[in-house]
Amino acid sequence: MQVQFTDEGERLIAHPEGRMEATDASDFAAAVEQRLQPGMQGLSIDLGKLDFISLGAIRGLLRLGRTLSSGQREMAFRHGDAHVRHALDQAGMAEFFTFTPALHSNRGHHHEAS
DSSP states (O other): OOOEEEEEETTTEEEEEEOOOHHHHHHHHHHHHOOOOTTTTTEEEEOEEEEOOHHHHHHHHHHHHHHHHTTEEEEEEEEHHHHHHHHHHHTGGGTTTTTSSGGGGGOOSOOOOO
């Protein structure tokens, strides 16, 4: 997995690409923590180029979200194909984090524009 970062003022935007496995999530979390600047209010993860996310990677993202939350920062998700978003939904991530567009906006449909 590769990841690029952009800065949108008070938010760090992560753009992971490819497959995210458990070990990738640990490296991803470390990279996020290095790039977050004082004054940044949170992290948005753009799922648009992520092809797959493992359960271990989801656990890693959940740990990252908890760490950010303890520092008064939020984590949110953007875009993403139906398979990746479904995996995150099945893991219960929608109960803790914001998804744009909302995960359940197309419930019952088999595809989603990214």
